[in-house]
Amino acid sequence: MAHHGWGGRPPASDAEARQRIVDATARCVDRHGAAKTTLTDVANELGVTRQTVYRHFDRITDIIGEVAAQGAESFVDRLIAHLRGIGDPAEAVVEGMVFCVRTIPTEPRLSLLLQLTDSDAFGRGATTADVIAYGAQMLRRYPVDWEAAGVGADDLHGLAEIIMRLLTSLLQHPADPPRDEARLRALLTRWLAPALSAGPGRAVRPG
Structure with missing residues (x-):
């Protein structure tokens, strides 16, 4: 050295x-x-x-990726704190996405995630296995009893992929005119929450 x-x-x-x-x-x-x-x-x-x-x-992109990753670690801690006490899986996922859409664009280190395109969470790598696994790990930290909600360990990876894909779209291609938090929450509650509100044993699984 x-x-x-x-x-x-x-x-x-x-x-x-x-x-x-x-x-x-x-x-x-x-x-x-x-x-x-x-x-x-x-x-x-x-x-x-x-x-x-x-x-x-x-490479410089490797360093910037580490800057973004360290910002993401702090962000996830704040996200989980924000969700404290929300045990309903549908409400937790919707509220978590609203928090992400509101927070990520306003913080420099988190905004890097939108600019990276090689292998990071909100660029083209948003559907890679490593990022999906990270998303599933993050979901496990939610104050939700996933097993009781009928969402098993394998299901969490599928849920993480859907969330990452949807979050990528919402962040990179915001609505015009922009939605406020109430309208975004209503949109997600209408179209995403029902998939998590079916209860144990009622989720549709691939054959």
Whole structure:
């Protein structure tokens, strides 16, 4: 690990170096936007060479992806806190989607998810197996007894895929004129909630 630059405070470990690169990238993105942030910008922000950054990340998109991922972790914690006390599966899913549509576009690190196109949650990779599995893991944190609602472990992956696809569309192609929260909630309650309101044993399953 290089001991030059770094504002006179070289990192004590590779893990610290990577985190400082991620933090510097976040600052660059705040100033320039994700599309205009380059690896040179990040290196200059840290006072190191491009090669030093390359020792830890192969591409600028990899660093921006990590910025987005760390923002997503904090976001999910806040989402789960927002849903506390909502045990009905239909209400929890609808309210969770309303929260996502309201929150993601207003926060820089979350908005990165909309701009990434290689492998991240709200770009073209939104239906990949890894992202769907992440969505299912997130659903397991909801304050919902999924088994009692007739939604098994395999069903959660299907539900996660539907949510990711729908959320991608709502975020990338908002309604014109825009819907307020009440109208979005009404739309989702009318067309999405019924699939989760059937109760145990009544869900339609593929043959």
